Amino acid sequence: MRHKLTTYVVIAAVTAATLAILVFGLVRSL
């Protein structure tokens, strides 16, 4: 249970961080 949740948290963190990086790139290049 806890281990499965961890993988979901990792996926969520990776997705959030990737989005943040792309948004940063977009905002700074406008």
Added chain:
Amino acid sequence: MIGSSSLAASAGSDGARLSVSTTQTSSPLRHRHRLTGTLWTLLYLGLAVAPLVVALVPPAPPGRDFWTEVAVAAGFVGLSTMCLQFAVSARFRHVAAPFGIDVVLQFHRQIAIFAAVLVIAHPLILIADEPSRLGLLDPFSAPWRARAGLIGLLAVLILTLLAHLRRRVRLRYEPWRVSHGLLAVAAVAGALIHIELVGHYLDQPWKRALWAAYTAGVVGLLVQVRIVRPLLQRRRPFRVEEVRPERGRAWTLTLRPQKHAGVSFQPGQFAWLTLGRSPFAIEQHPFSFSSSAREPDRPSLTIKELGDFTGRIGEIEPGTTAFLEGPHGAFSIDRYEGPGYVFVAGGIGITPIMSMLRTLADRRDPRHHELIYAAATLDDLTFREEIDELAGVLDLDIVYVPSRPPADWQGESGRITPELLRRHVVDEWPGHEYFVCGPRAMMDAIERDLVAHGVPLDQIHTERFAFA
């Protein structure tokens, strides 16, 4: 009825305040862990992306093309994630409490891949965007800002390769652990010097302060973990009182605290054991307590002969000095209140479960419990005689599952099948909490089978030792 305060009081020590409810199935402690776990996760995410937020706050330098800014952002988040790895791997009991240290270290390993991808992507995107930047990778001609980044990058590459290929290149755990720490420091130091010398988003003193805080945090964590914690452990030594052989090629080490009260733990938890005169020793191994939580002044660890270190456990002389770092772990009945417990053990996976059974017996727990215990043969069932005795103290049903039973064996045999689980526990005890500990493949199969039988996933608890 048990209240949140009395349950919380029992969490740290197995004191007299503990009482056991036979009716309550939802635990306030479980909700508190969920809340604090969510808060830690949000704090982690906030700290990981904080450099981007700070960089966006005006006054900011003029913007550049999309890919250059994406590369810079990847580098920033890669570095902040690397800095956070020092905290994630620092084995802080309070931080790990909502999750269990095993999943915190699982997170450490999984998120490390993402951090490495970001750090490696940083120069690759910059070079793909502007090939003339390739010259910055030449250590002889590159400016110092690029050299520092190159050192950090190389350290990350070696760190990542060694972490994943350690067993294949047959590198022993201890030298690997030393190299892992040194390379991590080199990676973060190189990257921090790199962003300081580049200085593009560090034009304001308060923006510099963010990275100064990350640097101070990493240094503080290193001091805490490598110096302060061993010094504190040195004040709490144990002596090996007894080294006892057990069934199934296992040994039980019983420890006695030297001029301190011992170690208060929840049944099912584990600690890192260091043997020898100094807690600064590199060699440290995690083992489950097998003794009752009611005996913090006489903790026992039961260890199966599996590798280099565990193969020599039987040679340890009584009187040897030992140090314990812990307790750690979320695999405990004290975290999950329920109408009763089902324990499923495979081989040496009985160790934390034995601690829970002994503790339940010491507490004169009135609830029904079930133990399903699989091993190669009946003679390999560690603690078999004592488990049989516990059935006289507890309302405990025992199902032994030898894979190679004797000819006259009347009970279950082979492996723990979905049908066996359904027959013995799922249909009979629908509200029980499940504690499963054994080989990884067995735990995966049982977790899958229980879910298929309709057992809610949050009623199934597993302990997965994969630290090395």
